[in-house]
Amino acid sequence: MVLIGAGQVSRELAPVWKQAGHDILQVISRTEASARPLGEQLGCPWTTHLVDAAGALADAQVVVVAVTDGLIAEVAEGISAMVSPSCVMVHLSGATPLDALKGPRAVVWPIRSFNPKADNVPLEGTPTVIEASDAASFHAAQTLAQAWKAEIAEASGPQRAAAHLAAVMADNYANHMLAEAQEVLDQRNLPKTLLRNLVLGLTQGGLNGDARERQTGPAKRGDDATLERHRALLPDDMRDVYNALAAHIAKRHTP
Numbered sequence: 576m577v578l579i580g581a582g583q584v585s586r587e588l589a590p591v592w593k594q595a596g597h598d599i600l601q602v603i604s605r606t607e608a609s610a611r612p613l614g615e616q617l618g619c620p621w622t623t624h625l626v627d628a629a630g631a632l633a634d635a636q637v638v639v640v641a642v643t644d645g646l647i648a649e650v651a652e653g654i655s656a657m658v659s660p661s662c663v664m665v666h667l668s669g670a671t672p673l674d675a676l677k678g679p680r681a682v683v684w685p686i687r688s689f690n691p692k693a694d695n696v697p698l699e700g701t702p703t704v705i706e707a708s709d710a711a712s713f714h715a716a717q718t719l720a721q722a723w724k725a726e727i728a729e730a731s732g733p734q735r736a737a738a739h740l741a742a743v744m745a746d747n748y749a750n751h752m753l754a755e756a757q758e759v760l761d762q763r764n765l766p767k768t769l770l771r772n773l774v775l776g777l778t779q780g781g782l783n784g785d786a787r788e789r790q791t792g793p794a795k796r797g798d799d800a801t802l803e804r805h806r807a808l809l810p811d812d813m814r815d816v817y818n819a820l821a822a823h824i825a826k827r828h829t830p
């Protein structure tokens with residue numbers, strides 16, 4: 576395998592691949608600051624220049640393109656003449672079309688946030704979406720995902736796009752609401768962990784797939800007096816968000 580990109584995801588997945596027996600021939604990244612430490616950690620050559628990786632790219636059975644989403648197609652185009660016709664190109668992006676890659680190709684998208692605070696969220700068992708151009712590429716992708724004992728879901732392009740939308744709604748937007756809620760507490764000198772048990776319930780909805788049945792609160796109950804008191808407390812730039820969510824909850828829960 577050749578790994579292109581030594582960012583947040585590569586730093587976590589590459590050692591797992593190595594541990595699972597994948598032979599990482601070379602790490603290529605944009606700057607020495609990211610390429611060198613990962614190459615040294617994996618005990619393989621590293622470079623910031625594609626030409627220096629020509630030998631490894633020619634030998635690779637799999638190339639993982641783990642760069643910023645907007646650069647995947649450009650990087651894939653740049654290496655397409657350097658890899659063998661049977662080499663499977665893989666990217667890890669939930670949002671990027673499979674056709675950003677060339678030749679035999681696959682997407683391996685672990686549905687998990689890779690961030691500096693994520694080390695308390697297990698990688699093992701992470702639900703992972705695979706989309707592939709052909710059976711051999713699917714098999715190569717499956718082998719990569721098995722390194723973290725993934726719960727694998729095969730998906731078409733449109734299914735993966737919808738799953739990415741769902742992931743952004745569930746993680747990014749819910750987390751943003753949580754961050755805003757913590758600010759409301761913090762501004763009144765209350766501990767930001769006050770919501771801990773509520774969040775445990777929220778998480779159970781994610782684990783069990785029964786979030787709709789767990790909904791409570793003034794918007795669901797149609798408690799207009801409480802909604803009005805909240806509006807008075809809200810920062811101006813959150814009021815529209817609050818109103819839109821309250822209206823949507825009321826609509827969904829109207830018998």
Ligand SMILES: NC(=O)c1ccc[n+]([C@@H]2O[C@H](COP(=O)([O-])OP(=O)(O)OC[C@H]3O[C@@H](n4cnc5c(N)ncnc54)[C@H](OP(=O)(O)O)[C@@H]3O)[C@@H](O)[C@H]2O)c1
Nearest residue numbers: 580581582583584604605606609641642643667668688689
């Ligand atoms: N982060 C997540 O939570 C998450 C979750 C699932 C999937 N993914 C996917 O994983 C992929 C990587 O994401 P990430 O979060 O690891 O991104 P990241 O932390 O921004 O890392 C991107 C890496 O690509 C390198 N790079 C950029 N342009 C390059 C080029 N032209 N040639 C070689 N290397 C280049 C960067 O080098 P420098 O370090 O030198 O700048 C950096 O090491 C993305 O497709 C993303 O959608 C991310």
